[in-house]
Amino acid sequence: MAKQNDELMEKLVSLCKRRGFIFPSSEIYGGLASIYDYGPLGAELKKNIKNFWWRWMVQKHANIVGLDSAILMSPRIWEASGHVDSFTDPLVDCKKCKQRFRADLLENESVCPNCGGELTQPRQFNLMFKTFMGPVEDTSHIVYLRPETAQGIYVNYLNVLNSSRLKIPFGIAQIGKAFRNEITTENFIFRTREFEQMEMQFFVQPESDQEWFESWKADRMAYYHKLNIHPEKLRFHEHGSNELAHYAKAAYDIEYEFPFGWKELEGVHNRTDFDLRRHQDSSGKDLTYFDDATRERFIPYIIETSAGVDRTLLTVLVDAFEEQELEKDTRTVLHLAPSIAPIKAGIFPLVKKDGMPEIAEKIYRLLSPIYPVYMDVSGAVGRRYRRQDEIGTPYCITVDSETLENETVTIRDRDTMEQNRMKIDDLSIFFFDKTQS
Ligand code: GAP
Numbered sequence: 001m002a003k004q005n006d007e008l009m010e011k012l013v014s015l016c017k018r019r020g021f022i023f024p025s026s027e028i029y030g031g032l033a034s035i036y037d038y039g040p041l042g043a044e045l046k047k048n049i050k051n052f053w054w055r056w057m058v059q060k061h062a063n064i065v066g067l068d069s070a071i072l073m074s075p076r077i078w079e080a081s082g083h084v085d086s087f088t089d090p091l092v093d094c095k096k097c098k099q100r101f102r103a104d105l106l107e108n109e110s111v112c113p114n115c116g117g118e119l120t121q122p123r124q125f126n127l128m129f130k131t132f133m134g135p136v137e138d139t140s141h142i143v144y145l146r147p148e149t150a151q152g153i154y155v156n157y158l159n160v161l162n163s164s165r166l167k168i169p170f171g172i173a174q175i176g177k178a179f180r181n182e183i184t185t186e187n188f189i190f191r192t193r194e195f196e197q198m199e200m201q202f203f204v205q206p207e208s209d210q211e212w213f214e215s216w217k218a219d220r221m222a223y224y225h226k227l228n229i230h231p232e233k234l235r236f237h238e239h240g241s242n243e244l245a246h247y248a249k250a251a252y253d254i255e256y257e258f259p260f261g262w263k264e265l266e267g268v269h270n271r272t273d274f275d276l277r278r279h280q281d282s283s284g285k286d287l288t289y290f291d292d293a294t295r296e297r298f299i300p301y302i303i304e305t306s307a308g309v310d311r312t313l314l315t316v317l318v319d320a321f322e323e324q325e326l327e328k329d330t331r332t333v334l335h336l337a338p339s340i341a342p343i344k345a346g347i348f349p350l351v352k353k354d355g356m357p358e359i360a361e362k363i364y365r366l367l368s369p370i371y372p373v374y375m376d377v378s379g380a381v382g383r384r385y386r387r388q389d390e391i392g393t394p395y396c397i398t399v400d401s402e403t404l405e406n407e408t409v410t411i412r413d414r415d416t417m418e419q420n421r422m423k424i425d426d427l428s429i430f431f432f433d434k435t436q437s
Contacts, residue, residue: 005259005260006259008259008318008321009187009188009259009260011321011323012188012317012318012321013188015321015332015390016042016317019041019390019391020039020040020041020042021038021039021041021042021045021317021391022036022037022038022039022042022188022189023036023037023038023039024036024037025037033185033193034182034185034191034192034193035192035193035194036188036189036192036310040342041342041343041391042313042342044342044343044372045313045316045336045340045341045342046196046309046310046313048339048340048341048342049309049312049313049316049340050175050196050198050309051437052227052339052340052437053175053198053223053307053312054066054173054175054198055437056223056226056437057171057173057198057200057305058173061171063166063169063170063171064170064171064172064173064200064202065160065164065166065170065171065172065173066172066173066174067152067153067156067160067172067173067174068174068175068176069149069152069153069155069156069174069176070152071145071146071176071177071179072133072143072144072145072146073143073144073146073151073152073155075142075143075144076282076283077151077155077279078128078144078151079282080278080279080281080282080283081151081154081247081275081278081279082246082247082278083128083144083147083151084126084128086246087126087127087128087147087246088124088125088126088127089102089104089124089125089127089182089183090102090103090104090122090123090124090125091103091122091123091124091125091183092106092109092119092120092121092122092123093119093120094112094114094115094117094118094119094120095117095118095119095120096112096115096116096117096118097112097114097115097117099112099114099115100183100184101113101119101183101184102183102184103119103122105184106119109122125181125183126181127147127180127181127182127183128144128145128147128179128180128181129144129145129179129180129181129193130142130143130144130145131143131144131145145178145179146176146177146178146179147178147179147180148178148197148199148306149174149175149176149178149197149199150199150201150275150304150306151275152174152176153172153174153199153201154201154275154276154279154302155279156172157172157201157203157276157287158285158287160172161289167292168203168204168205168289168291168300169202169203169204169205169208169212170202170203171200171201171202171203172200172201172203173198173199173200173201174198174199174200175196175197175198175199175309176196176197177194177195177196177197178194178195178196178197179193179194179195180193180195181193186260187258187260187314188314189310189311189313189314190258190260190263190311190314192310195308195309195310195311196308196309196310197306197307197308197309198306198307198308198309198312199304199305199306199307200304200305200306201271201302201303201304202216202302202303202304202305203289203300203301203302204300204301204302204303205291205298205300205301206272206273206298206299206300206301208301209249209270209272209301209303210270212303213250213268213270213303216268216303216305217236217252217268219305220254220266220268220305220307221234221236221254224254224265226437227312227316227337227340228316228319228320228335228336228337229256229315229316229319230319233256233257233319234254234255234256234257234265235254235255235257235262236252236253236254236255237252237253237255237262237264238250238251238252239251239252239253245269247269247271247272247274247275248269248270248271248274249270249271249272249274250269250270251267251268251269251270252267252268253265253266253267253268254266254267254268256315256318256319258314258315258318259318264311265307265308265311265312265315266305266306266307266308266311266312267304267305267306268303268304268305268306269303269304269306270301270302270303270304271301271302271303271304272301272302273298273299273300273301273302274302275302276299276300276302277299280299287299316336316337316340317334319335320334320335320336320392321333321334322334322335331386331389332386332389332390333389333390333392333414333415334389334390334391334392335392335414335415336392336394337437338394338395338434338435339435339436339437340437341392341393341394342372342391342392342393343372343373343374343388343391343392343393344367344371344372344373344393344394344395344431344434344435345367345371345373345374345393345394345395345396345397345431346373346374346375346376346384346385346387346388346393346395346396346397347360347363347364347367347373347374347375347376347396347397347399348360348375348376348377348381348384348396348397348398348399349377349398349399350381350398350399350400350401352377352378354401354404355404356399356400356403356404357377359399359403359404359424360375360377360397360399361375362424363397363399363409363424363427366424366427366428367427367428367431370428370431371431371435374388374393376388381398384396385412385417388414389414392414393414394413394414394415394434395411395412395413395414395431395434396411396412396414397409397410397411397412397427398410398412398419402421403424407423407424407425408421408422408423408424409421409422409424409427410422411427411430
């Protein structure tokens with residue numbers, strides 16, 4: 001089973017490279033450990049995942065607004081948030097083979113899992129990347145690359161509140177890059193040193209924290225179901241007291257069963273008033289909220305939902321990947337939800353004559369301003385279908401001899417491989433219906 005799972009990951013990594021989803025970063029210079037670049041199809045898929053999340057969190061909730069804060073922020077933020085002191089992992093080295101490990105991920109903290117050698121005592125290693133602001137490289141000029149986007153939201157909470165008509169409960173959402181100098185990186189894009197997060201901080205009355213925590217847990221699970229992830233491969237994992245982050249009172253991970261085991265996909269955290277209180281104490285700014293209805297003043301509690309873009313992308317690829325043994329060959333197919341598929345339709349003239357390429361071109365011009373579509377004129381039509389199946393294109397439109405008579409085309413469904421005829425004039429509404437999230 002483990003071998004099969006390794007093979008599955010190998011096939012997926014190879015498909016991602018071959019078809020232009022994901023490339024190792026700086027490859028012509030030998031690569032840079034655990035940093036990846038997204039190719040043409042990967043960039044589309046990533047953008048679609050972010051849009052899907054934004055629509056679900058911001059557009060569909062009247063009381064959630066968006067934000068785009070800077071990556072570089074005052075270093076005082078990371079002192080107040082506790083990251084300078086506490087955002088650490090325990091690091092151990094093997095005295096024999098010199099490999100490095102995260103002690104908390106090892107079964108036996110004193111024996112090297114690689115060569116059986118003796119491991120050093122764990123020492124705490126801070127995960128934040130540091131750089132210097134301005135030309136002077138001394139400690140008073142240190143700035144950090146943010147390890148989470150959340151802090152950008154907390155320090156803008158007053159700005160958002162004062163510039164909008166929001167009342168508690170309300171949320172602020174943002175998508176952006178985060179950086180962690182991870183000790184061990186693993187499993188392709190699962191754990192990398194540069195990644196993107198999609199985080200939402202929901203500000204609530206202190207007494208209602210548990211209720212909102214449960215509500216967001218349910219909402220976030222429903223989101224993954226809507227993303228077409230197999231429900232039986234998703235579960236909650238409650239953090240024990242030894243797993244809780246320094247800011248959390250309670251936390252659940254939404255886990256996915258990857259080929260390499262059940263792993264965290266997203267965290268839902270009750271951060272209490274920890275962050276706002278720390279920023280209030282540290283900045284001297286009043287971050288309390290006055291509730292008109294109850295005439296009470298308090299520091300809001302925060303329920304956080306924190307998902308990784310790259311990890312979601314890996315999840316949807318793993319979950320969608322299938323190899324089907326057909327009579328004559330093997331069909332590789334990605335069953336991606338149409339709303340996030342990088343290409344929505346392949347457009348094929350059956351043959352390169354009789355005016356079919358011209359009609360296909362017309363269909364391309366009709367759909368391409370709104371939907372990414374791909375025109376393929378060469379090779380047997382079966383092979384053209386396969387090329388689209390492998391990258392998750394949900395539909396293929398074929399112009400054939402009947403098109404010349406009645407302005408209809410065949411539309412083939414990737415998952416069922418069934419073909420139906422449809423009027424060219426109905427294509428726009430069909431794609432509008434099918435690609436909504
Ligand atoms: N603001 C809370 C926070 O950052 P986290 O559990 O450390 O919580 C949230 O991270 C999510 O960010 C994870 O569930 C994962 O999807 C993503 N993530 C965290 N570290 C990552 C890494 N090194 N590479 C890829 N994604 C990562």
